[in-house]
Amino acid sequence: MNNCKxxxxxxxxxxxxxxxxxxxxxxxxxxxxKMISPSNREVDVGKTLSETEYIGMCRREVLDDYxxxxxxxxxxxxxxxxxxxxxxxxxxxxYTVHFNSYKDGGKVGKPETLEVDAxxxxxxxxxxxxxxxxxxxxxxxxxxxERIRIPEDKMDYYKDLAEMYVGDDVSPDFYGWVFPKYDxxxxxxxxxxxxxxxxxxxxxTRDRSKVKTEGGKIIRVEAHPIPEHPRPRRCKGRVALxxxxxxxxxxxxxxxxxxxxxxxxxxAEAIVEGSVKGTRxxxxxxxxxxxxxxxxxxxATYKVLDILQKVFYRSNPAREAFxxxxxxxxxxKMTFDSYLYKTVVPGNPLDDVRLLVQTVGxxxxxxxxxxxxxxxxxxxxSGRRCLSAAAKAADDPSLGCPVEYIDLRxxxxxxxxxxxxxxxxxxxxxxxxx
Amino acid sequence: xxxxQLPQHLQRHQKRSDECRRLKQAARSRAPxxxxxxxxxxxxxxxxxxxxAVAKNVVLGAADTSQKVLQLEDGRFVDYRWTDGRWDLSKFxxxxxxxxxxxxxxxxxxxxxxxxxxxxxxxxxxxxxxxxFDTAEIPWWAWVRRFHLPEAEKLNGRAAMVGYFLAYxxxxxxxxxxxxxxxxxxxxxxxxxxxxxxxxxxxSSTIPMYKNLLDEATFYDRQWAATWDGQARPSETEKP
Numbered sequence: 001m002n003n004c005k006x007x008x009x010x011x012x013x014x015x016x017x018x019x020x021x022x023x024x025x026x027x028x029x030x031x032x033x034k035m036i037s038p039s040n041r042e043v044d045v046g047k048t049l050s051e052t053e054y055i056g057m058c059r060r061e062v063l064d065d066y067x068x069x070x071x072x073x074x075x076x077x078x079x080x081x082x083x084x085x086x087x088x089x090x091x092x093x094x095y096t097v098h099f100n101s102y103k104d105g106g107k108v109g110k111p112e113t114l115e116v117d118a119x120x121x122x123x124x125x126x127x128x129x130x131x132x133x134x135x136x137x138x139x140x141x142x143x144x145x146e147r148i149r150i151p152e153d154k155m156d157y158y159k160d161l162a163e164m165y166v167g168d169d170v171s172p173d174f175y176g177w178v179f180p181k182y183d184x185x186x187x188x189x190x191x192x193x194x195x196x197x198x199x200x201x202x203x204x205t206r207d208r209s210k211v212k213t214e215g216g217k218i219i220r221v222e223a224h225p226i227p228e229h230p231r232p233r234r235c236k237g238r239v240a241l242x243x244x245x246x247x248x249x250x251x252x253x254x255x256x257x258x259x260x261x262x263x264x265x266x267x268a269e270a271i272v273e274g275s276v277k278g279t280r281x282x283x284x285x286x287x288x289x290x291x292x293x294x295x296x297x298x299x300a301t302y303k304v305l306d307i308l309q310k311v312f313y314r315s316n317p318a319r320e321a322f323x324x325x326x327x328x329x330x331x332x333k334m335t336f337d338s339y340l341y342k343t344v345v346p347g348n349p350l351d352d353v354r355l356l357v358q359t360v361g362x363x364x365x366x367x368x369x370x371x372x373x374x375x376x377x378x379x380x381x382s383g384r385r386c387l388s389a390a391a392k393a394a395d396d397p398s399l400g401c402p403v404e405y406i407d408l409r410x411x412x413x414x415x416x417x418x419x420x421x422x423x424x425x426x427x428x429x430x431x432x433x434x
Numbered sequence: 435x436x437x438x439q440l441p442q443h444l445q446r447h448q449k450r451s452d453e454c455r456r457l458k459q460a461a462r463s464r465a466p467x468x469x470x471x472x473x474x475x476x477x478x479x480x481x482x483x484x485x486x487a488v489a490k491n492v493v494l495g496a497a498d499t500s501q502k503v504l505q506l507e508d509g510r511f512v513d514y515r516w517t518d519g520r521w522d523l524s525k526f527x528x529x530x531x532x533x534x535x536x537x538x539x540x541x542x543x544x545x546x547x548x549x550x551x552x553x554x555x556x557x558x559x560x561x562x563x564x565x566x567f568d569t570a571e572i573p574w575w576a577w578v579r580r581f582h583l584p585e586a587e588k589l590n591g592r593a594a595m596v597g598y599f600l601a602y603x604x605x606x607x608x609x610x611x612x613x614x615x616x617x618x619x620x621x622x623x624x625x626x627x628x629x630x631x632x633x634x635x636x637x638s639s640t641i642p643m644y645k646n647l648l649d650e651a652t653f654y655d656r657q658w659a660a661t662w663d664g665q666a667r668p669s670e671t672e673k674p
Contacts, residue, residue, distance in 0.1 A: 210558040232660040373550040
């Protein structure tokens with residue numbers, strides 16, 4: 001119960017309201033976000049937020065502990081243990097849960113068992129409960145994050161600002177971020193299709209934010225899987241999955257805290273209702289009611305974010321168009337309304353049509369600029385392009401590392417410049433004055 | 435060996451040939467080495483034969499900021515037309531400060547080159563030099579003229595060539611002229627079908643591409659519905 005979860009820690013406004021979270025849970029109120037395109041075009045997002053609207057940044061250990069303590073106060077029994085396996089002796093009988101109890105402290109838990117009527121699996125992306133019920137696998141992204149403590153003046157810039165970097169160098173299908181935490185920043189990135197290249201993407205994210213996080217000390221490095229879609233089977237018998245274990249993480253933004261909490265609450269409510277406050281045994285049908293309710297309520301949110309990811313994270317021109325679109329007030333208002341309150345609000349149809357036209361225009365312009373560029377001569381070469389076979393990422397974004405320009409001024413055969421992705425060495429004599 | 439003195443009537447020629455030899459030697463020592471004669475250099479990069487000042491700037495780098503073109507220096511993008519995070523349109527303007535087609539064309543070229551350079555070598559984003567340039571500043575007609583019109587010309591040209599020969603052959607085979615071929619409903623229908631099919635299915639790889647897009651569009655829905663395999667949702671079975 002005392003592990004520190006590697007998590008972005010951003011919670012929407014509706015979570016604070018719905019779960020009655022106290023104000024001191026939230027370390028920082030982020031009210032501005034900066035989106036930075038591959039060519040460093042930056043757009044400030046957040047001018048449509050009202051005085052009382054914000055994105056809350058919290059520490060997971062603080063939030064989790066608060067919720068746990070509150071549940072205990074309302075009568076829940078809290079056991080500190082590690083779930084090992086479970087079995088069901090008879091088809092309709094109780095479930096026997098085997099776990100290692102850490103009740104007495106110490107490093108090694110004591111094996112214990114518990115007989116229960118229903119199980120809600122909330123043990124995260126690598127859920128063991130999911131394995132027990134053969135829930136199936138999902139595609140997942142690997143998210144990598146470094147927590148960096150930066151000097152005060154630089155931290156001041158991130159006081160209520162989060163940054164999002166998009167680009168092929170930063171991630172082929174996700175984004176790199178700089179999120180402020182209570183006294184440090186978290187710089188990270190993620191990817192689904194090229195997990196082995198995550199270190200390069202992290203380096204590229206650090207490079208892009210290099211000037212703003214200069215002089216920082218890395219205090220922690222963490223990585224975790226993020227599910228991309230729900231597991232094929234989220235409920236079997238009287239066992240249901242919620243949160244990351246079920247795979248309730250949105251695309252495009254990778255948000256999961258609110259959906260985890262809400263699905264947990266919905267599952268519990270379904271059990272309470274199905275068992276008529278503990279007088280009758282629940283059945284699978286009752287747990288499936290929770291699944292149905294969750295699907296119907298949040299399906300639109302998930303689908304819209306899926307479409308956004310498919311359209312705007314496709315290629316660099318699409319990302320440039322994405323950042324351009326975020327400049328418009330209408331887009332910002334729609335985005336924040338749907339993020340903070342978790343409802344897809346259909347806006348004014350005329351504005352929607354104008355938005356569609358603008359989107360198509362941006363995408364066309366971005367792609368036109370990219371296409372025409374293939375016929376341009378090479379420019380500004382006091383350097384050399386690193387062209388090892390693995391680095392040629394022109395058509396297949398899942399291969400190799402970004403193509404890089406290496407400055408050869410100051411190099412000689414004894415002191416070559418080294419490509420930071422492939423280790424190839426380059427030098428030149430041409431830069432020396434004759 | 436001492437040359438024998440020439441007879442006096444020939445000494446005139448001697449002087450002239452000496453003079454010539456001296457002049458030739460002087461000229462040879464003044465003249466640059468071979469590559470330089472054609473605008474090149476023995477070692478190092480050049481702008482190319484008859485390179486313009488702009489091309490030389492691009493390749494060799496200019497001495498002062500006022501002439502730098504599309505350079506990446508010290509992790510910053512430097513160009514004499516790029517100020518305050520956007521392209522200064524006045525630097526592209528044609529005579530009289532007008533932003534006409536040529537000027538916008540140059541802006542499009544410059545932005546294309548900038549994005550290409552930054553895609554190949556990303557630079558850090560700084561607070562001191564934020565980038566604001568919006569491609570919507572370039573008017574719609576410049577985009578159309580630069581990108582759409584050449585493509586439209588090519589496609590229309592192809593259509594005209596193929597259409598002409600097909601009409602000729604159909605005329606030869608059936609005796610129906612161009613106007614008669616399109617008079618019937620079937621003729622009009624065939625014409626429309628062919629034109630739209632050619633626009634929609636451009637290459638042979640387009641059909642699998644559309645199929646892939648359709649799969650992609652519905653894939654997420656199917657992943658979400660997987661848990662309901664073989665079971666009806668409560669909301670569908672229970673009457674409210």
